[in-house]
Amino acid sequence: MNIDIELIQDSKLNTVDFNNLAFGRIFTDHMLVCDFANGEWKTPKIMPYGPMLFEPSARVFHYGQAVFEGMKAYKDDNDDVFLFRPDENFNRINKSGERLAMPTVPEDVFFEGLKKLLEVDNAWIKKGEGNSLYIRPFIIASEGAISASPAEEYKFIIICSPAQSYYAGEVRVIFAEKYSRSADGGVGFAKAAGNYAAQFYPTSLAHKEGYQQIVWTDASTHEFLEEAGTMNVFFRIGDKLVTAPTSDRILDGVTRKSIVQLAKDFNIDIEVRRVSVTEIKEAAKKGELKEMFGSGTAAVINPIKGFKHQNDTFELPEISDSYASFFKEKLLGIQYNKLEDKHNWRVKL
Template sequence: MSTTHTNKIDIIKAPTSKINEVDFENLSFGSVFTDHLMECDYTNGEWQKPVIKPYAPFLLDPSARVFHYGQAIFEGMKAYKDDEDAIWLFRPDENYKRFNSSAVRMAMPEVPEDVFMNGLNQLLQLDEAWIKKGKGNTLYIRPFMIATGKGVIANPSDDYKFMIILSPAKSYYSGEVKVLIAEHFSRAANGGIGAAKAAGNYAAQFYPTSLANKEGFQQVIWTDDATHTKLEEAGTMNVFFRINDTLYTAPTSERILDGITRKSLIEMAKKDGITVEVRPVLVSELVEASKNGTLKEIFGAGTAAVVNPIIGFSYQDVYYELPKIENSYASQLKEELTNIQHKLAEDTFGWTVKV
């Protein structure tokens, strides 16, 4: 191994690369990781010097607070490589701001911008060979922080570990997606941590989603905790509904994640002349629109999947099939967004950032 020292970060290079062992045409999302990771510890009330080092397991004390009280947050980002081999990020400032908002809500220390951004940029430059050119090829970026302090007393940890790992990726979902509208389970509640990217939010979704899977549905559309009458998110994504030629999506709140793909699609749709209404959408509206033929599309939106069309939904044991339409808003907006991300179209919004 060779070690490089800089003023802000140490870099320990892996002696060999495992890149030649990877089949980039047949990737299972989030299962293959690059040669290096970035790590920075918080101890004695301050952040220590970051280090980039070979990807490997690490040890934690069995009493580490992350295991007992769930202090864990993460983000999801992507890097893209254009035809000139330049590396680009998509709205990384939004991910950074949301990461620290999550940290504050979970009583964790905020990560300094130079640790987050400088560490990410240097990590991407070191593992740049893992970012393949061509539309559909991306490098998924997972920044996360966990509580590493010892002891099972129910207090926030004194020590934390911030890390960034990288995973080459293609499509997150494949095949047709049918959803079950939740009548009992909720993703989050008012006053809770639904707006934070806290690990426990996702763990709590696994059980109701597994019940939906057994009934033949791939995801759940979550409803509000109080009345189960308002549509909120689809699986791990924000969700859009097209009724006639208007796009509807729920407003962000304490329960609903402020999705970066979501806000990007809203801006793009408005620029394209599509009417967008951000307001609570009722289950009864969706059912009625499906019955009278005005419901044209439902699609999820998120970093991993970008845009994921939904072909039908079930509510109170009745299944509603969506029509198959050409020139859908889902396909139009996904094409426009991915073209911007891959630098195949002009970024008039100023969203892309060169590494």
């Protein structure tokens, strides 16, 4: 497909300290932009990364028509570049957009545009385990109008940010009792921007109590555990791994479904079912709750050290045969082209 390319005159690559990267603060030299107007997507453009002009009446500011994805590019020891299950991200951004009455991004715009962008900014993808290029595709309603209806003009944009291993420190969580991440019939399954904004206030309250995140519970009863912050969540009870099923409240995470498949591959007992607060508290009291961890693109896997619910607090044990470590090792091995990829998740560019 045709892609208009405008290259930057002076790269900022040499000004970046790649040994001290704050996540999501530094961006590569270029970005991809594709406009939707008059019922069709226009020719994509690769241009220097920088500020953009929008009318104050752009509908994204008023009605929240914005969806995004998170994915990564990895470079192996031979300088080959790989994506991890990018078809899942493509399908999900369009599923998310459909829920917000947004137009579907064509497959060639998404993949050919992304491929060309990564070719142009290839030098920003650094070798070595832990190094990656975080990729943020998103769609926003750009039409200037404040009538409460879907926009007729949109922008599909891809920006990229170099990343290192994501370490959030020791994480302890509160099981939600009042606030909810999403509800039945809502947009919890979509990567809608507003989902994340709605989490900030309850999470700030958790921070004041000395906890780093919230494990969200179902909106109706607050009896069932669903997600950990912005991540899917897993529980290890004895040697059994348990995670909640996806639904219209729970994001269908790419890392989550990869862990489920790896558990099956390595004969780890896994159940995808509703997980109650009572079950996890009882398992913790009996010493049967060995692990909790979140899964997502940025951190891959983030262990949870303890949790609070009502007036009860629990610390999880230190174990030598951690499932979290096992799955993280396997996932990174596949992503960096060091382990067999029997499911063809790795896509070479």
